[in-house]
Amino acid sequence: MSLLEINGLTHAFGDNLLYKNAELTLNKGEHIGIVGRNGTGKSTLIKICTGQVIPDAGQIIWQPRLSVGYLDQYAEMDHSLTMREFLKSAFKRMYEMEGEITALYERAAEGDTGLLGRAARLQEELENLDFYSIDTRIEQVSNGLGLSAIGLDRSIGQMSGGQRAKVILAKLLLEQPEVLLFDEPTNFLDREHVAWLASYLSGLEHAFLVVSHDYGFLDKIANRICDIDNGTITKYYGIYSEFLKKKTLLREDYVRQYAAQQREIKETEEFIRKNIAGRKSRMARGRQKQLDRMEKMEKMDRKEIKPLFHFPELPLTNTEHLAVRHLAVGYQYPVLSDLDFSIGGGQKVAITGFNGIGKSTLLKTLAGQIPSLRGSYKFSDQVVPGYFEQELKWNDKTMTPMELISDARPDFAGKEVRKNLARCGISSEHAMQPIGTLSGGEQAKVKMCLLTLKPCNFLILDEPTNHLDVLAKEALKEALAEFPGTVLLVSHEEVFYRDLVQRVINIGKG
Ligand SMILES: Nc1ncnc2c1ncn2[C@@H]1O[C@H](COP(=O)(O)OP(=O)(O)OP(=O)(O)O)[C@@H](O)[C@H]1O
Ligand SMILES: [Mg+2]
Incomplete structure (x- = not known):
């Protein structure tokens, strides 16, 4: 029996x-990657699997008594726990068994020796569950995801949102459920942690469904691809690059067959028109019947419109644009200290390095969102910055994209607002929908649209490719390539920035 079977799904x-x-x-044992353009329904599919969304029609049949783990970045956590305590709670059942064993031995010591057999059985079960390697397992996962660098004794309450998401991911991996469901797990990870997660998942015996727009990642972890396109879900056997080839071939095939059918229809219609009143009238009527009965292929829906992002520029000179001297950034505690670098006007720079903590903190500091702890950073007088932050945060989730853009540019007429949104890939229906109900990619596109409203000459971008589908990523890369201003970028997708930036600043820790 399959682990999961979905039939007749309509929503x-x-x-x-x-x-x-x-x-x-x-x-x-199947490792499935779920792909599709922004807004095709990948996140919704995961929510249908977990029961958070009830579909209009269809059966969702899980194998009974299966343990299913789902990465919920927004799960409630007890903020007073340390990270280590939280991770240990993944093994709650085993700790309960250990407690029971101790109690049994105590009672046996008081004379009730009949309990020793049960204690021994529990003991054996614990050993089979690898109870005594829990600490090693916690260490492996925390090292892999960069949590050890933060310190396992730090309390959950002291961590940033992104760090908390990592801890939740770590716990989920430690629990080892029989099926894992992930929705874009790489969005809050750094490059080295994405690589670690990829190798972890690819070696897993258990099955999983993972949504991702990060194709390098998918190629490493998935042996099946489910493509959501045009209302259907198609499963392909093989890795992502094989899927792409197959899909292209199938599409070309379809286009050929469709063209052939269209030709046939036209010729038949021509024949009928010429002959319906003449000598061959009977034949023409026969042809008409044939035509009526023909199963007609639908024209391939070509909705793949690429967004166009354009960052309006302000003049600049190529003198020093930013000078960072002995800078320390962080929160109650410094995350990074003694940073020293400068960036010249018009330079495009990616920041990489140090294990998992602080690139976003640095960008937040430079963008003036949080105060610096020590040292200084100075932009030249001509700099007008534009900042794209990593998280999708909205003050009011019921506002529509139309309202958000109009608020940012009260001088725009409604038509202009709509045009700007459409250019960034937001359809007119989505423009009228509360932002909180839009898909991740759609929200990211609205955020990108907001950034294009105000001319600037220094873009600070924190993981700008998160949530974006292939076409949108391409569009963003093109927009950044033609932007003459300075760009400072953090991204875990090396393929995105490799040929875009002139310089990579690698910041070592400490
Ligand atoms: N509660 C809702 N009300 C109205 N529309 C919704 C709601 N939730 C989702 N949608 C719409 O349904 C579509 C599918 O959303 P979903 O989040 O599943 O997309 P996705 O494939 O995960 O996209 P992305 O790649 O951007 O994450 C989107 O167009 C979205 O705007
Ligand atoms: Mg989604």
Whole structure:
């Protein structure tokens, strides 16, 4: 029996039909990557699997008594726990067994020796569960995800949102459920942690479903691809690059068959028109019947419109734009100290390095969102910055993209607002929908649109490719390439920035 079987799945939000009679199965040991353009319904599919969204129609059949783990970045956590305590709670059941064993031995010591057998059985079970390697396992996962660098004795309450998401991921991996469900797990990870997670997942015996737009990552972890496109879910066997080839071939095939059918239809219609009243009238009527009965192929929906981002520029000279001297950044505690670097006007720079803590903190400091702890940073007088922060945060989630853009540019007429949004890949229906109900990619595009409203000459971008699909990433890369101003960028996707930046600043820790 399959671990999960979905049949006849149909779901729509208003007029927006996501799937029509779609199906999907997950078998033992399958590593499935879920792909598709922004807004095709990947996150919704995961939520349907977990029961958070009830579809309009369809059966979702899980194998009974299966343990399923789902990465919920927004899960409630007890903030007074240390990270180590939180991670240990992944093994709650085993600690309970250990407690029971101790109690049994105590009672045996008081004379009740009949309990020793049960204690021994529990002991054996614990050993089989690898109870005595828990500390090593916690260490492996925390090292891999860069949590050890923060310190396992730090309390959850003292951590940033991104760090908390990592701790939740770590706990989930330690629990080793029989099926894992992930929605874009690389969004809050650094490059080295993405690499670690990829090798961890690829070696896993258990099955998983992972949504991702990070194709290097998918190529490493998935042996099946489920493509959500045009209302259907298609499962392909093989890795991501094989899927791309197959999909292109299938598409070309379809286009060929469709063209052939269209030709046939046209010729038949021509024949009928010429002959319906003449000598061959009977034949023409026969042809008409044939035509009526023909199963007609639908024209391939070519909705793949690439967004166009354009960052309006301000003049600049190529003198020093930013000077950072002995800078320390952080919160109650410094995360990074003694930073020293400068960036010249018009330079494009990526920041990499140090294990998992602080690149966002540095960018937040430079953008003036949090105070610096020591040292200084100075922008030249001509600099007008624009900042794209990593998280999708909205003050009011019920506001629509139309309202958000109008608020930022009260001088825009409604038509202009709509045009700007459309250019960034937001359809007119989505422009009228509360921002909180938009998909991750759609929200990121609105955020990008906001950034294009105000001319600047220094862009500070924190993981700008998160949530964006292939076409949107391409569009962003093109926009940055033609932007003449300075760009300071943090991204875990090396393929995105490698040929875009002239310089990589690698910051060592401490
Ligand atoms: N509660 C809701 N009300 C109305 N529309 C919604 C709601 N939730 C999602 N949608 C719409 O349904 C579509 C699918 O959303 P979903 O989040 O599943 O997309 P996705 O494939 O995960 O996209 P992305 O790649 O951007 O993460 C989107 O167009 C979104 O705007
Ligand atoms: Mg999504």
